[in-house]
Amino acid sequence: MLKLKHIFKSYKVGDNVTHALDDVTIAFRDQEFVAILGPSGSGKTTMLNVIGGLDRYDKGDLVINGKSTKNFKEVDWDAYRNNSVGFIFQNYNLIPHLSIIANVELGMNLSGVPKKERHNKAIAALTQVGLKEHINKRPNQLSGGQMQRVAIARAIANDPDILLCDEPTGALDTETSVQIMELIKKLSKDRLIIMVTHNPELAEKYTTRIVNFQDGKIRHDSAPFEPEKEDDNFNLKRTKMSYWNAIKLSFTNIMTKKGRTILTAFASSIGIISIAVVLAISNGFQKQINTTMSKALAKYPISITQTATDMTGDGRTQGIGQERQESWLCNSEEG
Ligand code: ADP
Numbered sequence: 001m002l003k004l005k006h007i008f009k010s011y012k013v014g015d016n017v018t019h020a021l022d023d024v025t026i027a028f029r030d031q032e033f034v035a036i037l038g039p040s041g042s043g044k045t046t047m048l049n050v051i052g053g054l055d056r057y058d059k060g061d062l063v064i065n066g067k068s069t070k071n072f073k074e075v076d077w078d079a080y081r082n083n084s085v086g087f088i089f090q091n092y093n094l095i096p097h098l099s100i101i102a103n104v105e106l107g108m109n110l111s112g113v114p115k116k117e118r119h120n121k122a123i124a125a126l127t128q129v130g131l132k133e134h135i136n137k138r139p140n141q142l143s144g145g146q147m148q149r150v151a152i153a154r155a156i157a158n159d160p161d162i163l164l165c166d167e168p169t170g171a172l173d174t175e176t177s178v179q180i181m182e183l184i185k186k187l188s189k190d191r192l193i194i195m196v197t198h199n200p201e202l203a204e205k206y207t208t209r210i211v212n213f214q215d216g217k218i219r220h221d222s223a224p225f226e227p228e229k230e231d232d233n234f235n236l237k238r239t240k241m242s243y244w245n246a247i248k249l250s251f252t253n254i255m256t257k258k259g260r261t262i263l264t265a266f267a268s269s270i271g272i273i274s275i276a277v278v279l280a281i282s283n284g285f286q287k288q289i290n291t292t293m294s295k296a297l298a299k300y301p302i303s304i305t306q307t308a309t310d311m312t313g314d315g316r317t318q319g320i321g322q323e324r325q326e327s328w329l330c331n332s333e334e335g
Contacts, residue, residue, distance in 0.1 A: 001029070002062075002064055002162065003027040004026050004027075006024070007021050007024045007025070007050060008057065008059040009043075009050060009055070009056075009058050021046055021047055021216050023217065024218060026218060027225045027227050028192050028194065029192065032208050033184070034192070034193065034195065034207060034209045035196075035209070036197070037203055037210055038212055039214065042213040042214050042216065044196040045166055046216075048196050051085075051162070052087060053077045053085065064080065064084070082111040083158065085161075085164060086155030086156055086160040086164070087155055088148070088166070089167075090168065092151045094139040094147060095139075096139050097138070099135065099136050099137065100135050100136070100137055100139070101119075101136065103139065103150055104157050105118045105157075107157060108121060108157055108158050111158055121158065125153035125156050125157035128153065131146060134146065144172050148176075161191055163194075168180060168195065168197075169202065170198070177199075181205070195207065208223065209221070
């Protein structure tokens with residue numbers, strides 16, 4: 001169960017403060033399909049980002065399965081995002097140089113799922129969204145609707161409890177939008193789905209609850225939920241990507257942009273070689289100057305006498321030194 005308690009969130013830009021969320025309190029059931037409707041700038045996306053741990057609230061509390069997130073550290077938020085939440089965005093957010101299956105596996109990479117399990121889960125998710133035959137294609141070889149299906153497969157592959165959708169049909173035509181809504185509705189049987197949309201007809205037809213936002217506040221909720229008691233079955237699995245996976249991903253990324261990599265390497269080596277040449281020349285010059293100076297100065301002996309010099313000009317100290325004048329001649333050639 002997910003609960004927002006008196007959440008405030010503002011953004012300060014220059015002297016201007018926007019209260020994106022202004023005392024928002026709402027609880028969600030474990031299985032339901034909620035539509036968040038409201039005019040542009042009313043705080044819908046901000047609430048979605050706060051729920052998904054993509055943005056932090058200023059005041060209040062976000063309670064997940066009975067656990068307050070007030071004292072969450074960055075690793076807790078990472079674990080929550082990677083294991084409990086799936087995201088679907090309007091513009092799909094797929095990585096163009098990776099195949100469809102690699103895109104779906106990538107999300108689980110971050111959650112530390114073992115390779116074989118990752119592959120099986122990705123195939124299962126892609127089959128569920130009807131893309132089994134396309135797993136080796138790249139995103140640019142698919143239609144908009146198919147790309148959104150890949151994004152959905154990526155979001156559900158690790159079986160998250162919460163699915164957050166920000167305008168999932170915003171870039172799709174009506175017919176494809178209907179197909180995507182049907183698919184998301186099916187997924188809501190096993191989890192909580194919260195969807196931000198501008199489309200009241202789709203919300204009315206497919207979702208089970210509509211929440212209206214305005215000026216950072218909830219103005220209307222078609223099916224409010226008041227949990228009788230706050231359950232406490234919170235279990236956060238801390239995971240991280242293995243070093244080997246991180247290295248492999250970096251290498252894949254480098255190899256997909258060979259031209260850029262070669263140019264960068266070439267430019268970097270020119271830079272390094274130039275610095276080495278400048279250092280070598282300046283070092284050589286310094287050595288040459290030192291040698292020349294010591295040779296030149298060796299010809300002129302330095303004499304040190306015990307005679308005091310009168311700087312005041314009244315001649316009182318002049319006689320003292322004259323009696324016991326000694327001198328040393330230092331000549332470096334003589335040692
Ligand atoms: P909606 O999703 O309803 O269109 P948002 O949640 O995106 O609204 O934004 C709510 C308000 O907060 C808007 O006035 C917006 O300009 C402001 N806002 C959102 N994100 C930022 C940000 N990163 N920096 C400054 N202002 C922001």
